[in-house]
Amino acid sequence: MTRRRRIATRFALAMPLLAGAVGASELDDRIAGANLKRGQLFYMQCKTCHDLEAGLPHRVGPNLNGVLGRKAGSAAGFKYSDVLAKSGVVWDRETLDAWIRQPAALVPGNAMAYPGFASDADRAAVIAWMLANGADGAAKP
Numbered sequence: 661m662t663r664r665r666r667i668a669t670r671f672a673l674a675m676p677l678l679a680g681a682v683g684a685s686e687l688d689d690r691i692a693g694a695n696l697k698r699g700q701l702f703y704m705q706c707k708t709c710h711d712l713e714a715g716l717p718h719r720v721g722p723n724l725n726g727v728l729g730r731k732a733g734s735a736a737g738f739k740y741s742d743v744l745a746k747s748g749v750v751w752d753r754e755t756l757d758a759w760i761r762q763p764a765a766l767v768p769g770n771a772m773a774y775p776g777f778a779s780d781a782d783r784a785a786v787i788a789w790m791l792a793n794g795a796d797g798a799a800k801p
């Protein structure tokens with residue numbers, strides 16, 4: 661192989677990385693490999709304010725059943741801050757991850773009194789646990 665071909669090959673391999681698909685798939689991988697027990701443990705923090713099971717009332721925070729795919733600030737019957745309701749955020753794995761990392765960075769001035777946490781693995785674990793327990797809106801036993 662000529663030096664030029666080698667460089668061309670290396671560039672072709674790097675292309676998907678440059679295309680920016682990395683963030684999402686890395687997060688998907690983290691979620692797929694997450695420790696659900698740890699996620700459940702971490703969700704205890706969220707649970708002081710958020711139920712996840714369908715049909716339970718809102719608490720300090722809105723019920724998070726079916727939150728994935730929902731526009732931020734749109735659960736009926738919960739009084740959101742204006743900034744969250746008008747944020748234009750739609751909840752998916754990436755926005756949820758950013759929110760749990762640092763709510764005030766994603767939507768400055770929001771009313772969720774929670775600082776977030778920095779561990780990528782722990783956030784993935786919480787998201788995985790939420791997905792397995794109703795955050796995707798599927799009925800759970």
Ligand code: HEC
Pocket residue numbers: 702703705706707708709710720721722724727731732733734735739740741742743744745751756759760769770771772773774786
């Ligand atoms: C101290 C109470 C409290 C804790 C703890 C808390 N939240 Fe919240 N959460 C809220 C409140 C209040 C809002 C509404 C914020 C607003 O209106 O600006 C909210 C909003 C949200 C939303 C947006 C819901 C929607 O319908 O748009 C998500 C998602 C969310 N929280 C996830 C979590 C997760 C996951 C955790 C744990 C890692 C957590 N929250 C911890 C109080 C809390």
